[in-house]
Amino acid sequence: xxxxxxxxxxxxxxxxxxxxxxxxxxxxxxxxxxxxxxxxxxxxxxxxxxxxxxxxxxxxxxxxxxxxxxxxxxxxxxxxxxxxxxxxxxxxxxxxxxxxxxxxxxxxxxxxxxxxxxxxxxxxxxxxxxxxxxxxxxxxxxxxxxxxxxxxxxxxxxxxxxxxxxxxxxxxxxxxxxxxxxxxxxxxxxxxxxxxxxxxxxxxxxxxxxxxxxxxxxxxxxxxxxxxxxxxxxxxxxxxxxxxxxxxxx
Numbered sequence: 001x002x003x004x005x006x007x008x009x010x011x012x013x014x015x016x017x018x019x020x021x022x023x024x025x026x027x028x029x030x031x032x033x034x035x036x037x038x039x040x041x042x043x044x045x046x047x048x049x050x051x052x053x054x055x056x057x058x059x060x061x062x063x064x065x066x067x068x069x070x071x072x073x074x075x076x077x078x079x080x081x082x083x084x085x086x087x088x089x090x091x092x093x094x095x096x097x098x099x100x101x102x103x104x105x106x107x108x109x110x111x112x113x114x115x116x117x118x119x120x121x122x123x124x125x126x127x128x129x130x131x132x133x134x135x136x137x138x139x140x141x142x143x144x145x146x147x148x149x150x151x152x153x154x155x156x157x158x159x160x161x162x163x164x165x166x167x168x169x170x171x172x173x174x175x176x177x178x179x180x181x182x183x184x185x186x187x188x189x190x191x192x193x194x195x196x197x198x199x200x201x202x203x204x205x206x207x208x209x210x211x212x213x214x215x216x217x218x219x220x221x222x223x224x225x226x227x228x229x230x231x232x233x234x235x236x237x238x239x240x241x242x243x244x245x246x247x248x249x250x
Contacts, residue, residue, distance in 0.1 A: 054081055055104040055112055063243070064089050067128030069210040070243040076103035079123070094124040098223065098230070101237050118200040119220035122230065126238065129214040134207045136183040143174055143186065156225045158185075175203075177227065185231065191221055198222045207231065209238045 058075040063086040065071075071092065075084045079093040097108050098120055104112050111117045131138070146169075147161040154160040154175060161174040170190075177185040189203040202221035209215050217234050 055109070056081070056084070057105050057109075059103075062086050064092050066090070066092065066126060066213060068212045068244075069128075071126070071238070071241050072243055073241055074103055076105060078103075091125055091127040094126065096122050096124070096237070098122050098219070099226070099233070101233055119198050119222055121200050122234070123200060123218045124234065124238075125216045127214050127216070129208055129212050131214070134214070135186045135188070135205050136207075139174075139176065139184060139186045147174060156227065158224070158227070175224070175227075179228075185227060187224075187227065189221055189224075195222065205231070207235060209235060210242050211244065213238065 056075050060075050061072050063072050065088045077094050078084050079095045097111050111120050146167045152160040158175045158177045163169040172190050175187050179185050187203050187205040192198050198220045200220050201218040204218045206214055206216040
């Protein structure tokens with residue numbers, strides 16, 4: 001009897017949860033808390049990265065050398081993440097909101113993210129020039145032999161030239177306009193059948209900037225009325241970012 005009472009007392013006094021179990025439980029709870037915080041922070045970071053979709057609002061400077069020219073650009077104007085580091089490169093792909101001529105930011109992100117608003121973007125490709133003449137300079141020696149002989153009046157003081165069917169340009173046309181003190185403005189376009197079908201790449205033109213840069217830019221045909229302003233803005237944007245500005249040929 002006495003032994004039974006002692007055993008009963010020992011049972012009653014034994015803790016329901018051992019110290020080891022409590023320690024293990026505390027560790028598990030702590031790990032779960034840390035994991036929850038990590039998922040929360042990581043989720044916000046990943047969500048932000050997904051929402052940027054390759055864009056960046058960083059204005060950190062990137063210095064790129066292309067051929068004989070060196071440009072200093074902001075990260076948010078460079079289209080592809082792989083090009084957002086300083087060094088020597090064959091080309092730089094840029095995108096800018098028109099008419100502000102600014103890169104991606106939280107204020108204008110809808111223009112970069114919403115395809116319906118992409119016609120308000122201008123895309124640039126900056127490379128070392130491989131031809132001695134830009135698009136305006138190529139009209140007489142090259143394009144004049146590829147167009148139909150009959151020009152057609154177009155809006156905004158421009159003239160439309162249809163490219164011959166055997167040239168391989170499909171439905172593309174050339175638009176030209178006179179400029180004071182220089183050769184005619186020339187741009188190649190694939191004009192949409194209706195205004196709602198315009199894209200950010202309806203028209204393209206290239207110009208020469210700096211010592212030896214060719215700047216090919218694409219823009220929406222809905223902005224053809226602003227052709228002169230766009231051309232000047234593109235040239236100014238690149239020229240003002242040349243590290244060797246004193247050597248520019250313009």
